Each structure stands twice: as structure tokens, then as C-alpha cells.
Amino acid sequence: MSRKSERLVNLTIALLATSRWLTKSDIYRTIEGYSGDLDAKERMFERDKEELRNLGIEIEVGSFDPLFEDEVGYRIRPEKYKIQISKLSETQFSLISLATKMWRDAVLGSQANTALLKMKSLGIESDAEELPLNPQRLDVSDENLLHIIDAISSRKVISFGYFNRDSISQDRAIEPLGVGTKNGYWYVAGRDLDKREIRLFRLDRFSSAVKDQGRAGAFETPEDFVMSDLLKSQAREKSCRIKVRTDKAHALRKFSTVISSEHDWDILDLSYASQDQLIRDLLWHRDDVVIVEPLELVADIKRALERIEAAHG
Amino acid sequence: MAKRSTPMEKAARLLDLVPFLYKNQGISIEMLAKEFGVDRDEILSDLNTLWMCGETRFDLIELEFESGYVYIRNAQAINLVRSLSTQEMISIFFGLDLIKDELGTERPDLLAEIETLKSQISPELATKVSANHAVSASLLEEIDKAIASRSLLEIQYHSVADDKKSTRVISPIEKVRRDGHDFLTAFCTVADSRRTFRLDRISAAQSVDLSSPSIEVLDEKELRTSVSLRIHGNARLFKETFDRFQELGDDKYLVEVFNPTWLVREIIASAGDFELLEPLNLRREVSRQVRAITSQYR
Numbered sequence: 032m033s034r035k036s037e038r039l040v041n042l043t044i045a046l047l048a049t050s051r052w053l054t055k056s057d058i059y060r061t062i063e064g065y066s067g068d069l070d071a072k073e074r075m076f077e078r079d080k081e082e083l084r085n086l087g088i089e090i091e092v093g094s095f096d097p098l099f100e101d102e103v104g105y106r107i108r109p110e111k112y113k114i115q116i117s118k119l120s121e122t123q124f125s126l127i128s129l130a131t132k133m134w135r136d137a138v139l140g141s142q143a144n145t146a147l148l149k150m151k152s153l154g155i156e157s158d159a160e161e162l163p164l165n166p167q168r169l170d171v172s173d174e175n176l177l178h179i180i181d182a183i184s185s186r187k188v189i190s191f192g193y194f195n196r197d198s199i200s201q202d203r204a205i206e207p208l209g210v211g212t213k214n215g216y217w218y219v220a221g222r223d224l225d226k227r228e229i230r231l232f233r234l235d236r237f238s239s240a241v242k243d244q245g246r247a248g249a250f251e252t253p254e255d256f257v258m259s260d261l262l263k264s265q266a267r268e269k270s271c272r273i274k275v276r277t278d279k280a281h282a283l284r285k286f287s288t289v290i291s292s293e294h295d296w297d298i299l300d301l302s303y304a305s306q307d308q309l310i311r312d313l314l315w316h317r318d319d320v321v322i323v324e325p326l327e328l329v330a331d332i333k334r335a336l337e338r339i340e341a342a343h344g
Numbered sequence: 345m346a347k348r349s350t351p352m353e354k355a356a357r358l359l360d361l362v363p364f365l366y367k368n369q370g371i372s373i374e375m376l377a378k379e380f381g382v383d384r385d386e387i388l389s390d391l392n393t394l395w396m397c398g399e400t401r402f403d404l405i406e407l408e409f410e411s412g413y414v415y416i417r418n419a420q421a422i423n424l425v426r427s428l429s430t431q432e433m434i435s436i437f438f439g440l441d442l443i444k445d446e447l448g449t450e451r452p453d454l455l456a457e458i459e460t461l462k463s464q465i466s467p468e469l470a471t472k473v474s475a476n477h478a479v480s481a482s483l484l485e486e487i488d489k490a491i492a493s494r495s496l497l498e499i500q501y502h503s504v505a506d507d508k509k510s511t512r513v514i515s516p517i518e519k520v521r522r523d524g525h526d527f528l529t530a531f532c533t534v535a536d537s538r539r540t541f542r543l544d545r546i547s548a549a550q551s552v553d554l555s556s557p558s559i560e561v562l563d564e565k566e567l568r569t570s571v572s573l574r575i576h577g578n579a580r581l582f583k584e585t586f587d588r589f590q591e592l593g594d595d596k597y598l599v600e601v602f603n604p605t606w607l608v609r610e611i612i613a614s615a616g617d618f619e620l621l622e623p624l625n626l627r628r629e630v631s632r633q634v635r636a637i638t639s640q641y642r
Binding site for chain 1: 351352354355356358359360363364366367368379380381393394396397398399400419421422424425426427428429430431432433434435436437438439440441442443446447453454457458460461464465468469471472473474475476502509526544576577578579580581582583609610611612613614615616619620627630631633634635636637638639640641
């Protein structure tokens with residue numbers, strides 16, 4: 032097993048150190064570990080190239096003489112291999128250090144650690160400023176997240192099972208665009224290929240492992256796509272007027288402005304995102320809350336009450 | 345022991361070891377293993393492998409680690425810090441977003457540094473990630489301190505079941521995570537028993553100094569009520585609301601609840617999707633409350 036990693040490292044060194052294109056025969060001759068007949072060597076080399084590419088190492092293919100394409104050569108350009116950041120300030124290092132530590136024991140934990148190691152290898156004082164911050168840990172352990180991140184970066188369509196409203200698993204295919212966490216839930220944003228629009232999917236509602244579909248670079252990310260905007264757009268853009276008993280419905284008051292108060296009631300303007308959720312939230316507060324306007328919502332809540340009454344009557 | 349690395353993981357680590365060792369000549373083997381998150385045997389195996397690598401088989405990397413401290417020479421060709429992978433970049437972005445969220449409008453200098461970092465690392469990728477806190481960090485710190493020191497905490501809590509805000513003194517036991525939410529289990533001096541509090545409903549917390557907080561933690565002895573339900577729609581919401589349930593077939597389910605008040609509210613809030621079958625007194629309570637709400641619209 033260590034022989035294979037040894038060969039991968041030697042291949043990387045050879046391709047990085049060379050100032051000219053290295054041909055396959057150069058490689059088989061100078062790098063230890065390519066054994067067997069020519070076919071076996073070819074297969075090993077093809078796999079090695081693929082694995083280095085999976086590590087994010089770009090291998091260039093070219094030829095000595097553009098007129099004679101008989102034998103192609105390979106090399107890795109140091110400027111492509113190398114990290115683009117040349118220097119970090121102490122504060123920047125402290126921020127990255129803190130940012131990566133939040134992943135301890137979570138699904139991106141080892142990736143966060145190697146990111147931090149790379150920053151340390153750039154040579155920044157390790158006794159940098161201690162930031163007076165104590166952010167929450169990121170404790171997601173869902174392996175699907177890793178797969179989704181890769182698909183976002185390689186722009187591959189993914190498919191997965193997803194529990195619908197009736198808790199039945201349905202197959203979904205999306206062009207994944209972004210990931211985020213909000214109020215403790217993890218979300219994936221993607222263009223749903225069936226519904227033909229960008230939607231949010233909650234990671235804990237996935238019913239299967241994520242699978243790739245098709246090739247990399249299969250779609251373009253819309254230029255104006257910003258994950259944080261999308262998560263915010265779940266925000267409360269609509270508004271309705273409600274009547275609430277004094278000192279009741281604290282959960283709703285957070286999203287309301289008081290218009291007036293009389294006797295034991297306050298009149299509030301409440302902002303909300305989805306109508307279904309609004310009805311549920313209002314019903315939750317029972318007779319402590321009465322909807323005043325708009326009249327369509329009054330009709331909706333009356334219908335909901337009739338449904339509950341019919342079921343329990 | 346930790347699981348063995350795949351050849352690809354090992355190769356990646358070997359490539360990252362080189363620039364790290366150049367910057368940290370003379371680091372101890374133990375320290376090196378810790379930095380790379382592997383055990384001593386694995387890092388020794390790495391060093392032994394790296395020792396066999398080089399530009400040609402006659403021009404190998406020179407490594408010295410017999411003394412227990414590691415020195416490297418003759419590996420200039422790969423003394424380069426590798427570019428960050430997408431997963432690595434995203435791990436940083438999530439962390440930076442949370443720091444930003446915690447800072448709010450304080451420390452504009454740090455906020456500016458975060459933006460600079462994002463654009464240095466990958467401006468395109470930065471827009472594809474977003475994170476915020478469910479619970480404020482200062483509150484968490486206060487709670488963690490109280491758990492560690494077994495001290496008492498005075499909290500302001502919004503009980504959704506009764507829709508009441510209350511101040512209570514609790515003795516925090518542990519934090520648990522369930523269904524995307526963080527909870528605090530604690531001994532509550534008001535209820536005189538063990539209680540679970542959802543962290544995002546605690547609006548303030550401060551430690552209180554009481555002379556002898558010798559509170560014994562009791563077992564959960566609260567009475568649970570068994571309730572059968574029928575689901576007419578939105579089964580996903582049902583499963584996300586009740587973390588434990590038993591399927592009875594024919595869209596019927598059995599759940600056990602601590603708090604019937606809460607249950608009745610959940611049934612009403614489902615707008616007819618959940619029907620409470622038994623016990624009958626609770627079923628009648630649903631009806632009674634629905635009539636009370638309906639009377640508000642006459």
C-alpha cells in the first residue's frame with residue numbers, strides 16, 4: 032500500500048521538477064513501481080493520473096513538436112500546483128485557525144485540518160493573536176455533504192431520494208449550486224430538473240446517498256446566485272394584521288410591530304414567509320390570536336378550523 | 345486505533361508533509377502526528393515512505409528522524425504548499441461565516457479581514473456557502489461554564505407549550521442535539537425535576553451563586569401519556585415533530601408525550617393533518633379548543 036503512495040509522490044516530484052515534457056517511456060524508466068508489460072504499466076499510469084487529479088493536482092498534456100503528435104508528454108506547472116495565497120497576516124491566520132477548528136469531529140474535520148496545516152506551512156507565526164471569540168461548533172456528520180460540495184465545485188448533476196410532504200421518498204435530480212446552515216438545519220440549494228426552478232433541500236430529509244449523474248461541468252451557476260441571499264429569502268416578506276391577547280404569543284411578537292393596544296388585546300402587524308406555516312403558527316396560539324386582515328387569510332383559517340372540527344367532532 | 349489511510353490519502357499527506365517539515369525543522373514525531381491527526385505509527389510509516397521518494401532513485405529526499413525529531417533536506421521540488429481543495433476552502437468559508445455572524449457589527453477590522461480572506465481564497469466559491477448561529481455564542485459560553493463547574497444558572501425561558509416566559513434557576517447537566525436543535529438537560533429547581541430546554545428558546549442566562557447547590561439529579565419520573573393519532577397529510581411534519589413513534593398501520597401512529605397541552609397545540613396547528621384518536625378526553629379537548637377559536641371569528 033505504501034508502494035502505491037510512494038509511486039504517486041515520485042510521479043508528482045518528477046512532473047513538478049521537469050523543465051520539459053516527460054513522455055510515458057521517460058516516466059516508466061525513471062520512476063520506480065511501474066512494472067509488468069506495457070499494458071500493465073499503461074493501466075497503472077492512467078489510474079495514477081486520475082488519482083492525482085482527484086487530489087486537485089493539474090497534470091498538463093502536451094507534445095514536443097506540434098507538427099509531430101506521435102508521443103505526448105506530461106508535466107505539472109508549479110504555479111498551478113501551489114496555493115495562490117502568498118502571505119497571511121497574523122490576524123488572518125488567527126481567523127482561519129479559528130474557522131477550521133469549528134469542524135472538529137464533524138464531517139469536514141479532516142479537510143479543515145489539512146487546510147490549517149497548509150496555512151501553517153506558509154510560515155505564519157503560530158502564536159498569533161488570540162481572538163476573543165467562542166463560536167459554535169459545526170457538528171454536521173452527514174457524509175452527503177462532502178459529496179454535494181464536490182458536485183458543486185465540479186458542476187455535476189446529482190440525484191438522491193428526498194422525503195416529500197407525505198414522508199414518501201421521491202427521486203430528485205438537481206444542479207447543485209450552494210450549501211448552507213441556518214438555525215441548526217443544513218440546506219442544499221439546487222436547480223430542480225423536474226420543477227425547473229431553484230429550490231432549497233434540507234439535508235436531514237435526504238432518504239438516500241447522493242449519486243452523481245453525468246459529466247462534470249454540466250451546467251453553469253447563475254451569476255447572481257448567492258447562498259446567503261437564498262436562505263434569507265425564506266424570510267418574511269408578506270404581512271398580515273392580527274389581534275393578540277396581552278402578554279401572549281411571544282413567538283409571534285418577535286416578528287411583529289405593535290399598532291395599537293386596547294383592553295386585553297394588542298393589534299399587531301405580523302410578517303411571515305409561507306402561508307401554510309402562518310396558519311399553523313396562528314392556530315398554535317389557539318384563541319389568544321385572531322387574524323384581522325387580509326380577509327382571504329381569515330377565510331383560510333376558518334376552513335382549517337372546520338377541517339379540525341370535522342376530524343374530531 | 346484510527347482507520348488506515350488509503351494510498352491516495354497517504355500520498356496527499358506525504359505531499360503536505362514536505363512544506364510543513366521545511367517550515368518546522370526539528371519538530372518531534374509526536375507533535376507531527378498530532379498536527380496531522382494520525383497516530384505515531386502512521387506518521388512513522390509516512391516518514392519511512394517519504395524517505396524512499398525523490399526525483400530519481402539516486403537522488404532521494406533526505407530525512408532524519410531517528411532522534412525522535414524530524415529534519416528534511418533535498419526535497420525542494422515539492423517544497424510547495426498545495427493549493428486548497430474545494431472541500432478545504434468550503435470548510436474555511438463556513439467557519440468564517442460563523443465568526444462573522446458572531447461578530448455582528450463589532451470589530452469592523454475583523455469583518456474586513458474576513459472579506460479579504462474570502463476574496464483571496466476563492467470569491468466564486470464564497471458566495472455558494474452561508475452559515476449562521478442558532479444560538480448566540482455568549483449564551484453558550486455561559487451554559488458550558490455552568491455545566492463544567494456544576495454551578496447554578498438563572499435562565500429566561502420561553503416555554504412554547506404554555507406560551508409563557510419564565511425565569512428559573514436550573515442546574516445544567518448536558519447539552520444534547522436532536523433533529524437539528526440543541527437542547528440542554530438540567531435539573532430545574534422550579535419544577536423540582538429533570539427538564540429539557542431548547543437552547544434557542546433560552547433568551548438569557550447568568551450564573552448564580554447559591555451557597556450549597558447540593559441538588560440530586562433525579563431520574564425522569566414524569567408520567568408519559570400514550571396517544572394514538574391518524575395522519576391525513578404532511579406525514580413528514582409528523583415525523584419531524586415527534587421524534588419517537590410507533591407505526592400501527594392504516595396511517596395510525598402511537599406516540600408518548602410528556603405534555604398533553606403541547607400535544608393538543610400540535611394537533612390544532614396541523615390544521616387537520618393530524619387527528620387525535622385516543623385518549624378520548626384529549627380528543628374532546630381538541631374539539632373544545634377549536635370551538636373556542638372559531639367563536640373568535642363570529
